[in-house]
Amino acid sequence: MNLIERYLYAIKKYLPEEIREDAGKELRANIEDMLPVDYTDDDVYQVLMNLGSPRKLANEYNSQKRYLIGPGYYDNYISVLKKVIGMFVSVALSIAFLVWIVESPAYWYQVNNITKLFVNLITSGIAGVMQSALWVTIVFIILERTEVEVGYIPFFNKKWTPNDLPELPVDEKMRISRGETVFSMFFTILVTALLYFRPQLIALFRTGENGSIDITPLLDIDRLQFYIPVIIVLALVQLGMFIWKFIAEIWSLPLAILNAVYYAAICILVIMMLIDHALVNPEFISVLSSIAKVPIETVSAWIIKGKLIFGFAFIGMCAYDSARTLLRCISKPK
Structure with a gap:
């Protein structure tokens, strides 16, 4: 176990990219100067304890805090912000376009209808940018102000020791999949946006008279409002976890526990919604029964x-x- 390498790896996460290498070399030299000639792991442990947590030591390279998002998180903030904005805007534009298709009249190609589409797309895109920027910034402000160490949970951070240093990214089993994380976040945004803004689009679509589209929502919209606050809270928690996974890059026990708690909460919500018979729109059952030509009971x-x-x-x-x-x-090696 190379504590020095792990310490340098951890501290570089909090430093601006342009000074990481120089700061790493300087810190390595300082650590070696503080160690005896024939040092042991215990000597290294004590030196690192004296230096303190990587998060706090990195702050000494940026002693004047005149920023909302500090240099330790800024690169990650920009990277995450781009990804989340892309997700929000994609979902917002997709929903706006789908609504236009469903609600557009027979003469959709007329100038006023096309203009309405573009106006809706622009306003939806702007709203997506503003919402994503707001919530991502809030999460990073929390991380910045709580001074939480990588892999740990804001507001629950314990006293730091070298045992808390993240492992070097050599074990692929412990690496957090960026692809899975991004897909999970995109799916969460999509489902949350549909349930909050346009739950009527989760529906049975039929071609009606004069070429219009008849929509029969699957869910009872009024009953759904009972669950919306919980859905929003869990979506925000998922956003926070997405950001923290993106920063941490590898799994830690606190992050894994939070992940399990989140899954437990979402499962409880899903179970409650599934057993709530009032959540299913009775008209949906009736229409489906007439289409399939089977009894409502079936x-x-x-x-x-x-x-x-x-x-x-x-x-x-x-x-x-x-x-x-x-x-x-x-079960990972200590």
Whole structure:
């Protein structure tokens, strides 16, 4: 276990990219000067304890705090902001375009209808940029002000010791998949946006008279409002976790525990929504019954079976991912 390399690796995460190499060389020289000639791991441990946590030592390279997002997080902030803005804008534009398709009249190609589409796309895009920038900035402000160490949770940070240093990124099993994280965040934004802004688009679409599109929502919109606050809170937690995973790059036990708690919370929410029979729009069942030419009771049975299959599959995937991550963190070499 090379504590010096791990310490340098950790501190570089908090330094601006342009000074990382020089600062790393300087710090390595300082550490070596503080060690005896034939030093042991215990000597290194004590020197690092005297130096303090990488987060606080990095602040000494930027002693004047006149910023909202400090240099330790700035590069990650810009990178995450670009990704999240892209996700928000993509979802907002997709929903706006889908709404226009559904609600557009037969003469959609007329100038006023095309103009309406572009206006909606522009306003939706601007709203997506503003919302994403707001929430990403809030998360990074929390990280900056709580001075949390990489891999740990804001407001629950314990006293730092060299044992808390992150492992060097050599174990691919402990590396957090950027692809999975980005996809998970995009899916969360998409589902949350649909449920909050346009739940009526989760529906049964039929071609009506005069070429119009008849929409029968799957969910009872009024009943859905009961769950919206919890959905929003969990989406914001997911955003915070996405940012923290992006910064940490590798799994730690606190992060794995938070991940498991989040999955448990989302599973509880899903179970509550699945067993809430009032959440399904009765008109949806009636329309589907008439289309399929089967009794309403049969359609209701189909929906119950679908809920069971979805519920077991969703909970199973969440449990598998949580257990896999926790076991990796618990069983990793000390």
